[in-house]
Amino acid sequence: MYGLIGKMKAAAGQRDALIAILLDGIDAMPGCLSYVVARDPKDADAIWISEVWDSQGSHRASLALPSVQAAIAKAKPIIASFEEHHETEPVGGHGLGG
């Protein structure tokens, strides 16, 4: 499995709009086992995203999906910065339904 844990900041006041775009874009991504979008309770602009994919290839392929491309285009103007970006190797757990 292939994982990503990242934190990004929305432009001021745009966090909910950014979250809505992110959640809208993640339907029907082949190989996506988990994709969780969360607010940071300590930072009004920050969003955490935790992803698990069956392989790095599936994640890479997802970036070319029309739905994901559309979400990226809509999200870009309201993303202020990327704060953290960690690749991981998920081993197991709960909630990896596929």
Next chain:
Amino acid sequence: MYGLIGKMKAAAGQRDALIAILLDGIDAMPGCLSYVVARDPKDADAIWISEVWDSQGSHRASLALPSVQAAIAKAKPIIASFEEHHETEPVGGHGLGG
């Protein structure tokens, strides 16, 4: 929902043993929607854990479960340090099966 994203380090050479204990302890935790254990590919001792719970109360209650207490007791001697610990407010996504 209530989330946690954390990074811990195992004692040298003990990462796989620690992961096995963590995965063993997470069965049947009421209110746990997602619990992913991952290796850090850049640090041979580091483990990432991403959790989503239906509430902070469920997470707190899980710490009193006999299976979790047993896992904590077994894990403690081979945990070297906690590197990161972030509370989050998950909003939605994929793989929150419950």
